[in-house]
Amino acid sequence: MSTFADVIVPVPLPGTFTYEIPPEKERFVQTGHRVLVPFGSKQYMGIAMRIHHIPPQGVQVKMITEVVDESPSILLSQLNFWQWIASYYMCPLGDVLKAALPSGLKTETRRRAQKLQEVHTQTEFQLNTAQQKAFDLINSSFQEKNVCLLHGVTSSGKTEIYIHLIQQTIQQGKQVLYLLPEIALTTQITTRLKNIFGNHLGVYHSKFTEAQRVAVWQKQLSDDPFNVILGVRSSIFLPFTHIGLVIIDEEHESSYKQQDPAPRYHARSAAIMLANMYNAKVLLGTATPSIETYHNAITGKYGLVELTRRYKDIQLPTVQIVDTKDLTRRKLMEGPFSPLLLSKMRQAIDKGEQVILFQNRRGFAPFIECHTCGWVPKCLNCDVSLTYHKQHNQLTCHYCGFTYPVPAQCPACENNDLQSRGFGTERIEDYILQYFPQAKVSRMDLDTTKTRKAYEKLINDFASGQTNILIGTQMVSKGLDFDNVSVVGIINADSMLNYPDFRSHERAYHLMAQVAGRAGRKNKQGLVVLQTKNPDLPIIHQVVENDYEQLYNDQLAERQLFLYPPFCHLIYIYLKHKKESVADEAAQLLSTQLRQTFGNNILGPDKPTVGRVQTLFIRKIIIKVKLSSSIYKISEYLQTLQQQLLANKGFSALTIYYDVDPQ
Ligand code: ADP
Ligand code: ZN
Numbered sequence: 001m002s003t004f005a006d007v008i009v010p011v012p013l014p015g016t017f018t019y020e021i022p023p024e025k026e027r028f029v030q031t032g033h034r035v036l037v038p039f040g041s042k043q044y045m046g047i048a049m050r051i052h053h054i055p056p057q058g059v060q061v062k063m064i065t066e067v068v069d070e071s072p073s074i075l076l077s078q079l080n081f082w083q084w085i086a087s088y089y090m091c092p093l094g095d096v097l098k099a100a101l102p103s104g105l106k107t108e109t110r111r112r113a114q115k116l117q118e119v120h121t122q123t124e125f126q127l128n129t130a131q132q133k134a135f136d137l138i139n140s141s142f143q144e145k146n147v148c149l150l151h152g153v154t155s156s157g158k159t160e161i162y163i164h165l166i167q168q169t170i171q172q173g174k175q176v177l178y179l180l181p182e183i184a185l186t187t188q189i190t191t192r193l194k195n196i197f198g199n200h201l202g203v204y205h206s207k208f209t210e211a212q213r214v215a216v217w218q219k220q221l222s223d224d225p226f227n228v229i230l231g232v233r234s235s236i237f238l239p240f241t242h243i244g245l246v247i248i249d250e251e252h253e254s255s256y257k258q259q260d261p262a263p264r265y266h267a268r269s270a271a272i273m274l275a276n277m278y279n280a281k282v283l284l285g286t287a288t289p290s291i292e293t294y295h296n297a298i299t300g301k302y303g304l305v306e307l308t309r310r311y312k313d314i315q316l317p318t319v320q321i322v323d324t325k326d327l328t329r330r331k332l333m334e335g336p337f338s339p340l341l342l343s344k345m346r347q348a349i350d351k352g353e354q355v356i357l358f359q360n361r362r363g364f365a366p367f368i369e370c371h372t373c374g375w376v377p378k379c380l381n382c383d384v385s386l387t388y389h390k391q392h393n394q395l396t397c398h399y400c401g402f403t404y405p406v407p408a409q410c411p412a413c414e415n416n417d418l419q420s421r422g423f424g425t426e427r428i429e430d431y432i433l434q435y436f437p438q439a440k441v442s443r444m445d446l447d448t449t450k451t452r453k454a455y456e457k458l459i460n461d462f463a464s465g466q467t468n469i470l471i472g473t474q475m476v477s478k479g480l481d482f483d484n485v486s487v488v489g490i491i492n493a494d495s496m497l498n499y500p501d502f503r504s505h506e507r508a509y510h511l512m513a514q515v516a517g518r519a520g521r522k523n524k525q526g527l528v529v530l531q532t533k534n535p536d537l538p539i540i541h542q543v544v545e546n547d548y549e550q551l552y553n554d555q556l557a558e559r560q561l562f563l564y565p566p567f568c569h570l571i572y573i574y575l576k577h578k579k580e581s582v583a584d585e586a587a588q589l590l591s592t593q594l595r596q597t598f599g600n601n602i603l604g605p606d607k608p609t610v611g612r613v614q615t616l617f618i619r620k621i622i623i624k625v626k627l628s629s630s631i632y633k634i635s636e637y638l639q640t641l642q643q644q645l646l647a648n649k650g651f652s653a654l655t656i657y658y659d660v661d662p663q
């Protein structure tokens with residue numbers, strides 16, 4: 001009797017593929033073993049999922065080429081978790097495999113034991129009264145509920161509370177997974193934890209070398225795994241055997257959602273699911289909870305613990321609003337700066353204090369325009385205008401990354417009258433160098449932080465006072481702990497507010513509150529200058545008053561009225577094709593079918609804001625799923641519709657994918 005293995009193969013096709021196990025290897029292959037298998041004309045590293053004796057019908061079964069592992073590289077619990085991801089986020093298991101395994105394990109390396117350096121253990125801080133109380137409340141909440149939200153203002157010492165919870169969990173003989181957004185996982189936090197947990201701590205980061213990542217994976221499979229994993233989104237895929245606590249810091253961060261490629265999973269939801277599988281507890285921490293999480297806490301699904309004071313009672317900063325529309329009319333703006341912001345910056349610099357300027361656009365100018373005829377250069381592959389980058393003197397598409405030379409004259413009217421429009425961080429830096437020629441200025445955005453080293457140097461230089469002014473995109477808002485920042489300038493709140501998405505105000509609040517939280521952390525109260533053309537918008541006042549409750553109430557009422565999460569689930573369906581007519585026709589067909597089932601809860605098809613990316617035309621359909629419906633059933637139904645649609649003549653080259661719980 002032959003033995004077969006159903007194998008997950010890293011290809012974007014649904015399901016597993018059955019292979020015969022060579023008779024001499026039969027006794028060695030188990031679920032979770034890596035096996036080399038032929039697929040099409042290639043060999044792939046797959047994972048054996050199920051071992052059985054049922055020959056597949058109507059196909060010629062191929063043989064496994066090689067059994068790579070001596071013992072399983074993937075645990076059964078991990079495979080269950082992968083299956084959940086694939087079915088909930090509607091993507092092939094092969095895509096989950098690709099996201100989960102470090103590349104080092106996708107090649108034939110045999111597993112090797114890891115060498116560890118001895119690290120000395122320094123002591124942790126005592127919790128103050130408020131922190132101790134929060135710690136106790138979290139513990140009692142865990143008696144009843146699996147998930148608890150720690151809502152604590154910036155600098156209230158949430159990290160200290162995490163540290164105490166981690167210690168408690170380790171003492172119970174269980175493991176801890178501590179998740180941070182990519183950008184917040186700096187040497188600052190790593191060092192702090194290494195000092196306390198020494199060799200018990202493993203760090204897992206996407207910028208680590210393959211060898212480092214594989215070493216962590218293997219250590220987790222060994223008899224002596226790390227007790228604590230500090231990691232980014234993808235560390236939910238590591239092998240755990242006895243996890244007891246998951247901490248998700250900055251839980252509101254939209255970067256916990258993987259956008260591209262599939263699996264488009266939300267690490268917060270997935271980690272809660274993971275914890276569930278192990279009967280573990282989850283602590284969500286943030287100063288600005290996501291509306292969904294806060295809703296779950298308020299309605300009693302999650303526990304809720306609040307810390308309203310900063311450690312040592314340092315006051316939250318004062319926020320002053322500046323009406324830039326009025327100042328522009330009165331011709332009082334100096335480039336992107338109000339006189340107030342400039343004078344406050346000058347005072348701070350004169351006193352040896354530091355300044356952070358926040359502008360959520362990178363590059364020099366968001367676009368350039370012909371002053372004579374209005375021509376704007378656009379990307380040839382995508383439906384967007386190009387951003388001017390002065391340093392390289394080129395135009396860049398922020399969607400596909402393509403770069404173009406700056407034309408000497410307007411190709412439409414042949415005049416030499418091309419002008420920069422708007423302000424990116426690079427241009428803000430230019431202005432600052434003119435106004436403050438003595439100051440040491442640095443800029444933190446995607447362009448200046450291509451490597452982790454560059455990013456950490458920017459942070460360290462600012463933390464040690466070598467830089468006076470830090471200009472940056474949302475990167476400057478992420479969990480940085482500086483002592484000497486007295487002024488924070490929000491150059492333009494409007495670009496965040498005008499973004500066409502139901503979450504734009506929530507997100508703008510998060511960003512502004514977080515960046516404001518960088519002001520006056522240790523010694524004294526700081527000042528935030530908030531520049532906007534819409535000083536009367538409620539959200540601006542919510543930022544000024546630090547009134548999260550009001551933001552939540554307003555946003556929740558709006559979402560209830562227009563039916564958005566947390567009152568439903570959203571599924572976005574994307575259809576892409578080289579020909580616009582094909583994308584359009586397919587989207588029309590699909591949405592007509594969907595309307596028969598979901599009625600008015602189907603929106604679209606629409607052309608997204610950027611209607612073409614990398615030469616493919618895009619159509620988008622939105623499904624608003626009732627909370628009582630099962631995403632898994634809908635997932636099956638959509639798969640069927642998709643197969644029918646792709647069977648249509650002319651549609652075979654169509655790309656269809658789903659974004660479940662989009663961010
Ligand atoms: P949060 O995570 O809430 O923003 P942190 O945990 O980073 O706050 O704490 C802010 C600062 O206060 C840090 O520099 C931290 O070392 C210090 N701090 C917080 N709690 C304590 C404590 N109990 N003892 C000593 N220092 C503390
Ligand atoms: Zn022109």
Ligand code: ZN
Binds near residue numbers: 381
């Ligand atoms: Zn492009």
